Amino acid sequence: MRKDTKEHLLETGLDLLLEHGYNDLGVQALLSASDVPKGSFYHHFRSKQDFALAVVDRYMRQVHAGLDDCLNDTRRPPLDRVRRFFELSREKYGREGYRGCLLGNLGQELSAVNDAFRYKIEWCFGEITARLAVCLEEARLHGDLPKETDVHHMADLLLDCWEGAALRSRLRRDPAPLTAMLDFYFRTAA
Incomplete structure (x- = not known):
């Protein structure tokens, strides 16, 4: 059975946004690639911007799942868990043809011209660093980092x-x- 139309559009859009960026992605190209009629797009999304922000939300669900898998793996020391998240991300980038991080790509493309994306992407980065800081704090408490380490600054860096x-x-x-x-x-x- 075919995926839900909205989910199919988001999945296709994620791939196209990574490949082409926001400005070079037309709604018609998305509709052609997803084989979805125009009316279905506008049933689910008010605009291209609304759509791309929803793609960011979908991407963040993937990022959070990856963070959960790595950071909650208590069989590994905390710093190994943090590094593992980034190693798996590196492997994913390779499998996808080194198109990079959707947040970084859109942030570079749009942050100077679109406040909605600037705020959204900065919020997403804040969510990621907050999760990393929790694991880094665990490493600090275990003595794997100096006791004076500012784990929030370390996660941002x-x-x-x-x-x-x-x-x-x-x-x-x-x-x-x-x-x-x-x-x-x-x-x-360390």
Whole structure:
């Protein structure tokens, strides 16, 4: 049985937004790629912006699931759990052709011209870093980080470094910048 139309549009849209970005994605191209009639699109979404923001929400559900899988794996030490999340993300980027992070891509493309995306993406990054900070705090309490470590700052810095490395990885179509960033960060952090 075919997926729910809205979910099908969101799934197709995620792929197209990663590939083409927001400005180069037309609604007609989305409809052609998803084989959905125009009326169905506007039944579910008020506009292209409303649609793309819903794609961001769908993407965040995937990110949260990945964070849950890694950060809640108490068989691993806390720093290993944090690193594992990023290693799995790096592998996913490779499987997808090094198109990068949807949040970083849209943030670079739209944050200077669209406040709705700027606020949404910054909120999403805040959600990610808050989750990372909880695990980093566990590492600090276990003595894996210095007791004076500001785990929120450390989580922000980790995500900032990751997004920069994701851009370089996308430009080169190569995981090396992501790997080098993780190696440097975790070598100097612990």
